[in-house]
Amino acid sequence: MNRFLSPRPLSRRELRGIDERAAKELNLPTLLLMENAGRGAAAWLADLAAPAVGGQVGGLPRILVLCGPGNNGGDGGVVARHLDAWGFPVRVVWFAARDRLSGDAASQHAILGASGIDQACWPEAHGEGEPSAAELDALVAGADWLVDGLLGTGLTRPVEGTLRRVVEAMNRSGKPAMALDLPSGLDADTGRPLGVAVRARATASFVAPKLGFGAEGASEYTGVVKVVDIGVPRRLLEGFLT
Numbered sequence: 001m002n003r004f005l006s007p008r009p010l011s012r013r014e015l016r017g018i019d020e021r022a023a024k025e026l027n028l029p030t031l032l033l034m035e036n037a038g039r040g041a042a043a044w045l046a047d048l049a050a051p052a053v054g055g056q057v058g059g060l061p062r063i064l065v066l067c068g069p070g071n072n073g074g075d076g077g078v079v080a081r082h083l084d085a086w087g088f089p090v091r092v093v094w095f096a097a098r099d100r101l102s103g104d105a106a107s108q109h110a111i112l113g114a115s116g117i118d119q120a121c122w123p124e125a126h127g128e129g130e131p132s133a134a135e136l137d138a139l140v141a142g143a144d145w146l147v148d149g150l151l152g153t154g155l156t157r158p159v160e161g162t163l164r165r166v167v168e169a170m171n172r173s174g175k176p177a178m179a180l181d182l183p184s185g186l187d188a189d190t191g192r193p194l195g196v197a198v199r200a201r202a203t204a205s206f207v208a209p210k211l212g213f214g215a216e217g218a219s220e221y222t223g224v225v226k227v228v229d230i231g232v233p234r235r236l237l238e239g240f241l242t
């Protein structure tokens with residue numbers, strides 16, 4: 001975490017503009033930004049989930065990382081790899097067909113596979129149809145903490161179908177969840193759910209807080225928010241720094 005400089009709350013457009021500039025103007029690989037994002041979130045989650053427990057795998061809580069089809073899912077893959085390396089029992093479920101994953105998300109899926117980390121793509125494991133509530137309840141019942149890597153700033157429409165069912169199962173379970181970048185389903189600018197949104201215990205917000213986090217009722221979804229800096233140079237944040 002950057003204890004020195006912190007950007008003001010940013011809009012979805014401002015955030016995605018920073019992502020683009022970092023990649024285009026600075027030739028800063030997005031995989032590198034993703035690694036910083038996932039590692040920062042994993043370090044905070046380790047403190048939240050196992051404040052007193054030391055290294056024995058037996059004493060560490062079970063983590064279920066739920067990934068969507070895009071780079072928010074890719075962040076989830078990075079979180080899983082670091083928590084696994086620290087001894088946490090980790091499972092990763094992608095709610096996207098393997099051939100739908102592309103770019104950095106596909107890279108993270110391949111890295112997890114080569115690392116022998118327990119991961120599955122739901123459609124391949126359970127068929128193309130939408131998961132039942134009972135199947136999803138059984139999935140989340142096997143975890144102590146959930147990581148929400150379903151949707152981030154790429155959210156463009158109300159959450160429907162499979163992802164809606166996953167969000168509802170996460171909320172129904174009452175299990176503590178860490179949202180990556182922002183709770184899936186929450187509109188970054190209004191702070192309101194688009195259909196449905198994850199009710200997180202904590203939100204690891206990359207680069208800056210989102211404009212909508214200050215809206216009435218948004219904290220029901222974000223929980224405690226911490227900004228995780230991901231190595232974007234200060235020049236790209238000029239004009240946004242408080």
Ligand SMILES: NC(=O)C1=CN([C@@H]2O[C@H](COP(=O)(O)OP(=O)(O)OC[C@H]3O[C@@H](n4cnc5c(N)ncnc54)[C@H](O)[C@@H]3O)[C@@H](O)[C@H]2O)[C@H](O)CC1
Nearest residue numbers: 019033034070071072151152153154155156157158159181
């Ligand atoms: N800030 C940075 O520099 C970095 C941010 N990172 C993470 O990347 C996500 C944004 O990733 P993106 O691939 O653009 O989108 P998402 O993963 O949020 O969404 C995936 C995909 O989902 C589709 N979609 C949109 N709305 C819905 C919906 N309602 N239901 C189903 N599917 C939906 C749409 O096609 C999206 O493309 C950002 O939040 C950070 O987590 C990276 O880590 C790199 C650095």
Ligand SMILES: [K+]
Nearest residue numbers: 148151180184
């Ligand atoms: K998310």
